[in-house]
Amino acid sequence: MAGYRAEMRRIEEDIASIGRADPLALPTDPERVTLYVYRLYQRAAIAGDSAQLSAVERAINRAIPLLANPSDLYLLKANTAFKLHKLSDVEAALRAVPSVYVSNEGRLIRADLDFQHGRYREAKRGYLGVLQAERSWGALARLAYFYGKRGDVAGADHLYEEAEDQLTAKEMRSYAWLEVQRGFLAFAHGRYGEARLHYGQADAAYPGYWLVDEHVAELLGAEGHYGQAIEILERIISTRDRPDLLQAIGELYAIAGQAERARDCHEKALDGYLQSAQRGEVLYYHHLADYYADVAKDGAQAVTWARADLQLRENYSTQAALAWAFYRGRQFGEACNWIDRALASGAVEAHLFFRTGMICTCANSIDDGRNYMERATRLNPSVEKFHLHH
């Protein structure tokens, strides 16, 4: 079964072959330019490498003026900006070409934007609208995610399953990605055995995929196999810059009672987050909020970063992060205020309810606190166990 390494090797070969003579030098061949930039994007996106994605963004900006009809590049630009959490750039890229804006791909990204901005009704309408036109696996997966976040786990899994049925043997990476989503859906509800089966299926379909390994490590960590989890995560970060995984390794060391190693990892994670922010990147803002709230236990800093993230995209997740930051700063009134907003979204998540329970309890709403804790535990009996900050 060809997997991650084989695909990356093919992409590298393509890049080398197309890039032998500078594809962006004049006179340009539009198809060669588009394919070259697309391959760069693929390499970065499949590797989950934010530094490479930033480089792709620059390559796209360089290539766009070279083409008379750069609509495909604007679509790539929107995708790239989305991965880097530059949501205003996503919108601008989609609006640059009317045909991109109204295309199915454009509509799906716009629905994703709606989701990120907390416009859930519009997001759902967007997904359903595209599905009416084309029952693509990407649209099905997005709607599945939406349902999962609204608490319809069976509905979400059914849609993921339908998405898988769209895929052929030529799309094993996409199939593995969907199996990971199904596994995570099970994991988030404490069904570890089911999660393991899905992760196993993903690994069999597309061996060597870091995304699968990352989720397997999370599962092992939740099950108390800290050493194995750390080993896998360290292997992943050996080839890419992932401060969020360094933080996770630190948390695993901390749980395992290795405080010094934990501290070392956490310092490196923070360093990575802050360097990213200094470069003008925004994709680690929510990790910074989590870090200051849960690792450094610095409420003021947590609020600062949570607010920064919320200014980019106000949704139940960023509202809950801000509430948690206020909680850490012992500003329970503000915390209640923001967690109420998050709950009003209709999101159904064990971690959201758990944090709500903690906040309510500290804000002297003991019954509410108990109620939310029970709801959290009903959704996921293992809600307090180790998890990654996705």
Added chain:
Amino acid sequence: MADHNDPNAVNSIFSDIDVSAADLYDIFGFPSDDAAGGEKVVIALTFAAVPQTGVFDGDMLYRIQIAPDRRLERSGKDDGSLEGFLVYLEGVKDKYLSVLQASEVRITIDHNRRANIRFLNFPGGSFSAVVETNQAVTLQSPGGHAIKAFVGGRDDAFFNDLPGFFRSINYAPQFYHVPHAMPDLRELKIPKTFLELEGNDLFNYDPDQPEWGHGIKRELPPGPLTWSGNRFRKDENGNFRFVYSGKDARAGQNCNAIILELPLTFLTERPSEHRVVNTWGESWVLKAAAKVETIPDHPLWIEHPHVLLTTLALDDELKKYKLVDTDGQAFADAALSEREDNRQLGANNFWLAPHFIRRLGHLGWGFGPSITALGLASAFDHDNSPVSVHRTYSHVMDAFPRVRKILFQELNMPDDSWNRKGLPIPLRRPVDIFIPNVNSIDMDTTGTWPFGRRLEDQVATRFLSVFLDMGATLNGKRYHVELLNDPTLWNSAPIEPKTPPNPLKNDKAFLPDFPYLAEPW
């Protein structure tokens, strides 16, 4: 690194999916000239030579469906009204329910590059065989029928001026870099035509770059991608410029092929009644889930046992595959279905009939006036328009009166050689040919198109003859399906280049014996 769902992490804006082994090219079918041992029919399904000529993709499954039947009898009550047409379609649909329950030959390739050929549900028996690829073999059915089979690489038997066809329909991706996100810019809103339009600089032949459109593409220019002229282009000698070159775009290229020669008695218990062998091909790609080893206690089946029950009710093998392409009648996909994925229905294309009518109306407004300009008579009612017109139809009722004659006229044959036995076999009409989308091989004919499809048929040009008025005459002879293939017609026409639209023969001679298609390059 992201806290949101992100299918884009793996989704692509371009097709990553290398399914070109699923790209069916043609299905040929004709009665074998070899009468020894009884009547036999030859069926050849060709498709892209991927990963290589003679090497097959192990994720693919090919099906050749076969349904012998009585010859379609035409009622004297057939009328040319839309209502009559719909009644006719209903009748054909009912009749072709037999087609939809066809017997089939199913082919997959194993890891040792051998072909697994299964003959399923034939009156002559079901059986399977594993054969070496790229070798002609003779298989024995349980009932003793000798069946010839070849699964391997061949010279592509299609000979056609594909860029000419694309120029005739102003298909931009052949000539321009058309972004994926701009599907509206594929067939541009310019009249379709056989003759170049004056001022149609977007598509007219460029003597300074003769290879343009033959692998060389340009950037789409800014501005409206339309045409605002009002006449066909003529050169200084008063000649029109043909959009076709007559050159074989597939010259020197190969295909992979499944070729069978089957006794009629294996296909039907009533060979004397079932004189027409309907056939079509399908390509299927293995689903991702089936590629992975099945996990016995899969949670889906534990929690949703109904899924397993439903699945078991289906064909055990096909449930693991996804249908990609179908091929029955030449040009049914390329010209009439516009290559859309959701129109890959094979024989069961009855619901596409309204679309066919609207599409024929659209094509007729383009091709009809260019036929008339050449001094020929067109079956399309274009109100004597002096030049091709870009017109589309939303409603069947508006298009139908224009295309009625095209649909219902009999397609004359150039002579009687097609009717080997001199039987009272009615000439075929376009309405008979394209719905359902099958290759209907009449065993009492030579199998030349539209009574099947022989390898040597220049079917692309014969398809264009559908737009001629078959009631008209030229030099005292009725128009016929070979008229536009006649070089003398073009030699005397006011046109350059003076060539039939498409090459008259294949780049490599066909073989007199099985497997008939020429050796690969």
